[in-house]
Amino acid sequence: MNMDALVEELKVKLIEQLNLEDIKPEEINPSEPLFGDGLGLDSIDALELIVLLERDYGIKISDPKEGRKVFATLLTMAEYIRANSPAIS
Amino acid sequence: MSRKVVVTGLGIISALGTGAENNMIALSEGHTGIASVEHLKTRLKDEFVLGEVKCSNDELKHLLGINKQLLISRTCLLAFHAGREALEMSGLKEDEIKSCGLISGTTVGGMDLTEQIRDFTTEKNLKKILSNHPCGDTTEKLASFLGIKGFTTTYNTACSSAANAIMFAARLIKSGRADRILAGGTDALSCFTLNGFNSLMILDRNPCRPFDQSRSGLNLGEGAGYILLEAEEVAKPGKALVYLSGYANSNDAHHQTASSPEGTGAILSMQKAMEVAGISCSEVSYINAHGTGTPNNDASEARAIATLFGPNVPPYSSTKSLTGHTLGACGGIEAVFSVKSILNQEIYAGINFTLSDEDLDISPLTHNRKGQINHVLSNSFGFGGNNSSLIFSKI
Amino acid sequence: MYILNHCRISKGIISDSDGIVFDSQGNNLAYFLKEFYKFDKIIYPKFYKMDEQCKLAFIASEVLFRNFRRDDYADEELAMIFANSDSTLTTDMSFWDSTFAIASPGLFVYTLPNIMLGEIAIRNKIKGENIFFISREYDPKLLYNQTELVFQNTNTKIAIVGWVNYENDTSYLAKLFLVSKSDEAKNIFSLENLINLNN
Numbered sequence: 001m002n003m004d005a006l007v008e009e010l011k012v013k014l015i016e017q018l019n020l021e022d023i024k025p026e027e028i029n030p031s032e033p034l035f036g037d038g039l040g041l042d043s044i045d046a047l048e049l050i051v052l053l054e055r056d057y058g059i060k061i062s063d064p065k066e067g068r069k070v071f072a073t074l075l076t077m078a079e080y081i082r083a084n085s086p087a088i089s
Numbered sequence: 090m091s092r093k094v095v096v097t098g099l100g101i102i103s104a105l106g107t108g109a110e111n112n113m114i115a116l117s118e119g120h121t122g123i124a125s126v127e128h129l130k131t132r133l134k135d136e137f138v139l140g141e142v143k144c145s146n147d148e149l150k151h152l153l154g155i156n157k158q159l160l161i162s163r164t165c166l167l168a169f170h171a172g173r174e175a176l177e178m179s180g181l182k183e184d185e186i187k188s189c190g191l192i193s194g195t196t197v198g199g200m201d202l203t204e205q206i207r208d209f210t211t212e213k214n215l216k217k218i219l220s221n222h223p224c225g226d227t228t229e230k231l232a233s234f235l236g237i238k239g240f241t242t243t244y245n246t247a248c249s250s251a252a253n254a255i256m257f258a259a260r261l262i263k264s265g266r267a268d269r270i271l272a273g274g275t276d277a278l279s280c281f282t283l284n285g286f287n288s289l290m291i292l293d294r295n296p297c298r299p300f301d302q303s304r305s306g307l308n309l310g311e312g313a314g315y316i317l318l319e320a321e322e323v324a325k326p327g328k329a330l331v332y333l334s335g336y337a338n339s340n341d342a343h344h345q346t347a348s349s350p351e352g353t354g355a356i357l358s359m360q361k362a363m364e365v366a367g368i369s370c371s372e373v374s375y376i377n378a379h380g381t382g383t384p385n386n387d388a389s390e391a392r393a394i395a396t397l398f399g400p401n402v403p404p405y406s407s408t409k410s411l412t413g414h415t416l417g418a419c420g421g422i423e424a425v426f427s428v429k430s431i432l433n434q435e436i437y438a439g440i441n442f443t444l445s446d447e448d449l450d451i452s453p454l455t456h457n458r459k460g461q462i463n464h465v466l467s468n469s470f471g472f473g474g475n476n477s478s479l480i481f482s483k484i
Numbered sequence: 485m486y487i488l489n490h491c492r493i494s495k496g497i498i499s500d501s502d503g504i505v506f507d508s509q510g511n512n513l514a515y516f517l518k519e520f521y522k523f524d525k526i527i528y529p530k531f532y533k534m535d536e537q538c539k540l541a542f543i544a545s546e547v548l549f550r551n552f553r554r555d556d557y558a559d560e561e562l563a564m565i566f567a568n569s570d571s572t573l574t575t576d577m578s579f580w581d582s583t584f585a586i587a588s589p590g591l592f593v594y595t596l597p598n599i600m601l602g603e604i605a606i607r608n609k610i611k612g613e614n615i616f617f618i619s620r621e622y623d624p625k626l627l628y629n630q631t632e633l634v635f636q637n638t639n640t641k642i643a644i645v646g647w648v649n650y651e652n653d654t655s656y657l658a659k660l661f662l663v664s665k666s667d668e669a670k671n672i673f674s675l676e677n678l679i680n681l682n683n
Contacts, residue, residue, distance in 0.1 A: 018533070019532040019533045020529065020532070021518075021529075021532040022529055022532070040529050040530070042344065043344070043346075043347060044345065044346070044533075044589055044590055044593055045533075045590075047288065047289060047290060047589035047590070048588070048589060048590045050290075051288075051586050051588060051589065054586055055585070055586055062290075064290045196596065198571075204580070223569075223570075223571070223618065224571055224618045225569075225618045225619065225620060242617055242619070242626065243617065243618040243619075244615070244616065244617060244618075245571060245596065245597055245598065245616055245617075245618055246596075246598040246601075246614070246615065246616050247596045247598055253615060257615075257630070257633070260633045260637055261633070263637075264633060264636065264637075266629070280583070281576070281579070281580060281583075281595075284583040284587040284592075285579065285587065285589075285592035285595065286592075287587060288586075288587035288588060288589040288592050289589050289592060289593075290589075337613075337638070338613045338614065338615070339560065339611050339612060339613065339614075340564075340601065340602070340605040340610055340611050340612065340613075340614045341605075341611070342559065342602075342605040342606050342609050342610055342611050343606065344606070345593050345599055345602050345603065345606075346593055353611065354611065357560060357611060361638070365637075471596075471598065472593070472596055472598075472599065472602070473596060473598040473599045473600075473601055473602030473605075473614075474601075474602045474605055474606070474614075475598055475601070475602070475614055
């Protein structure tokens with residue numbers, strides 16, 4: 001899967017996993033911070049993203065601090081998945 | 090009407106042992122109850138250490154004289170042990186027990202029994218098992234086991250449940266609505282809570298290290314702690330152990346599960362409890378902290394203590410380093426420790442602390458200490474921002 | 485003690501002390517709470533993350549707080565006294581199911597009934613006392629006595645008192661009262677009114 005397709009896929013998954021019902025995929029800027037002001041995500045959302053990575057991409061993150069780096073933006077998340085997922089080559 | 094409230098009975102069962110005496114021996118010698126998983130049937134068995142009560146359900150039943158075949162939750166069995174001990178210590182007669190009230194906190198109720206159901210469609214005892222499930226059923230069974238027929242109710246405000254039960258019992262007695270109430274809490278370990286806390290990534294795989302810089306989470310524990318509260322005027326001569334002089338609850342209004350960095354809710358509950366007790370910061374002899382061992386709780390609580398007490402920070406420690414975090418029961422278990430601190434004129438340090446956070450210039454007690462112990466403040470904080478503080482005072 | 489407002493959500497209808505606020509026209513709860521959220525122009529994205537019982541409590545508190553002069557009171561002067569019978573049974577079961585694959589932190593958070601209080605506290609900056617009882621049924625006497633004690637023993641001036649219980653999308657009840665220690669209003673906060681009003 002190429003990067004663009006992965007980013008688009010992640011936008012949809014993010015909205016579903018985190019119940020971001022008021023947000024449309026095209027409104028998410030892949031290089032803007034996910035936490036803080038942007039989408040209003042919090043620490044429970046970060047944990048839910050860890051679940052998403054494990055369930056859909058077979059990547060296990062066991063340190064929540066590491067999660068914070070991976071989930072800085074949608075782009076960093078996609079890059080991390082590309083580099084670590086056995087499901088995506 | 091405003092009456093003084095005294096504590097006349099103590100009952101406890103925890104990872105440190107059965108009964109107040111065994112618990113105090115372990116506490117004073119710093120023996121930890123946190124160990125590898127022995128009783129809980131979980132696939133996470135090899136991943137975590139727990140503060141389990143070191144008895145199987147059959148052993149607990151045997152000690153209580155209950156038929157092995159009886160279908161009953163571990164949460165109830167733990168409550169029976171602690172409740173019975175508190176009543177025995179108080180020396181109440183049968184008719185006094187009958188009119189006594191019961192306010193009990195629990196977060197899991199009969200979950201330990203329910204989660205053993207393999208298949209809901211074929212389980213032949215389904216109805217019987219599920220009737221044990223509600224938190225309120227645990228309280229009703231405890232009342233019936235002890236012979237209590239007075240006012241009975243159940244609290245579930247997460248990890249402050251038992252502390253809140255004690256606070257409300259005190260208010261009912263103080264205002265003349267009740268003379269005697271047994272109050273506290275009980276929670277057994279369950280796969281439900283273990284998986285839940287694991288999903289929140291706040292469990293330490295190793296023994297927890299409350300307030301230490303290297304801390305990385307809590308260890309779950311189980312147990313029950315109850316205290317008998319009476320109006321001073323109805324307590325039997327020589328039976329009053331200490332006063333329950335102060336209590337308060339507040340909301341942190343910050344996050345569902347995390348405490349605010351500045352500890353707003355904790356400051357409010359400690360401050361209001363001192364107001365109710367009519368004492369100042371410098372009069373608090375010791376704080377039995379909530380101190381779960383999670384990075385977030387301990388940073389927030391220590392910050393709150395530093396802010397509120399300023400130059401008068403009293404010795405503080407977390408006994409959860411020995412018992413684990415017993416959730417809905419911790420306020421009851423730590424109430425027993427707090428009362429014992431006053432009776433023994435000794436404060437207990439807990440274990441596994443080396444170094445405070447870099448931005449903090451206070452640190453917890455590291456060795457047990459004898460001295461003049463007049464007022465002990467006990468904190469219990471729960472998810473949902475529910476913060477409670479109790480103050481016990483020397484008679 | 486006076487009842488400034490009350491709110492009830494049951495059988496697809498939201499009402500307050502002035503009467504019906506919103507009629508779902510028979511739609512199920514999950515759908516109509518979201519409809520009301522939009523209808524009332526509430527902007528609070530965390531609403532979508534809550535479980536159904538929390539959404540129920542949240543919307544009831546939003547209706548209760550309409551026209552309430554929140555800013556007249558300090559954060560610590562507001563308290564909450566809630567009860568229900570089912571604790572968080574429905575979400576407990578959803579969470580339990582999730583543990584067989586990967587346990588969901590987002591569900592686990594809602595397996596404690598006092599999280600309802602936490603969510604309302606965060607939304608409205610309520611820092612006073614907050615209590616949650618588990619009772620077999622709506623128990624006006626318990627709620628009345630506990631509320632009176634809270635007013636007598638703390639510096640609480642306003643209390644949100646009541647019952648929020650969710651079994652499933654067709655069987656649920658939110659029944660909340662906004663109670664003032666001193667501000668006069670049409671209805672006195674009494675045991676009788678806890679029984680007779682808001683039905």
